[in-house]
Amino acid sequence: MLRLDKFLANMKVGSRSQVHEIIKAGQVTVNGKVCRSAKQKVKEDAEVLVNGQAVIYQQYHYFLLNKPAGVLSATEDSRQKTVLDLLKDQDRYQKIAPVGRLDKDTTGLLLLTNDGQLAHQLLAPEYHVPKTYYALLAGVADEETAKAIAAGLTLKDGTELKPGQLKILRQDKDHEQSEIEITITEGKYHQVKRMFASQGMKVLKLKRLSMGPLTLPADLAPGSYRPLTEEELVALKQVAL
Structure with a gap:
């Protein structure tokens, strides 16, 4: 179970302070009841609505990026642009990171995820991906x-x-x-x-x-990204078994 404020912040409803204001204003319902306590524990499968709009909790996120040249395969850098800088604000989930690295001048397919276990398995030599x-x-x-x-x-x-x-x-x-x-x-x-x-x-x-089973889409422009499809995710997890 998660605190309501963390549930909403993790799903990019807003910053932690913004989420607190939304909750205090009575704009959030949990399983049909208005909740004004940011500390309330909620299950990941709870029915949470913000101003009537459903917020579905998703623990892990997976993006397929067409990395352009000149961008670092890193989560942060004080001087140079990283692949995370290519993500929209609402997609910069906590702990999201590139799976492996491509050199700065190398382009093409790069997987971004906050699923640390899957990332480890995809990179582990014994899986021969x-x-x-x-x-x-x-x-x-x-x-x-x-x-x-x-x-x-x-x-x-x-x-x-x-x-x-x-x-x-x-x-x-x-x-x-x-x-x-x-x-x-x-x-x-x-x-x-x-x-x-x-x-x-x-x-x-x-x-x-x-x-592995992921192929760079011909219509995905350099610097662009998209979520993995359900079929791609299932296939990816199969190679890491």
């Missing part, structure tokens, strides 16, 4: 590159990487560039960039296309 990226490379990736990645790489600093899958989309030998898709099941620091650096190539652009 696949993540697919598109990359533009300085250098020509070929079948030898694909074989090396499929075998699992050992980086110069001794870091061992699990096998990945490389799909070559385009080779431009005249300009020494290539476009690829790569699928990995880990999320080590700068992993994709370091993988290709070990093969003598540089990542010029990097975009995450998918994470």
Whole structure:
């Protein structure tokens, strides 16, 4: 059970002080009765109305964001814009955070949630949640590159990487560039960039296309986000079992 003021504040009805004023004014009913006590305990499934409008309590929230370049995958930063700054005020729920991180210059799919347990499971190595990226490379990736990645790489600093899958989309030998898709099941620091650096190539652009069952929608503009659908959430929880 929750205090009524916390129930309403968590659901972004208003700030804690605003919620207190609403309650004092008699604008809130709980299970059909006016409640003027902010301290009253209410169940999460209680029928709570504010000025006749139902407030449905939802403990966890899940958003799929198309992260633009130049934004940090962090909850706060005193100098730079973070992914939470892209959320509307009413969607900035307590403890909401990105699941994992994309580098500042990396774009694409990023999950935001306040479901800490699910976030942990999606990032835990033992769950092997696949993540697919598109990359533009300085250098020509070929079948030898694909074989090396499929075998699992050992980086110069001794870091061992699990096998990945490389799909070559385009080779431009005249300009020494290539476009690829790569699928990995880990999320080590700068992993994709370091993988290709070990093969003598540089990542010029990097975009995450998918994470587990989640795929970046073609119509979701950079900087935009939307809630997960029920089907997406069910599928996501299945991979974390």
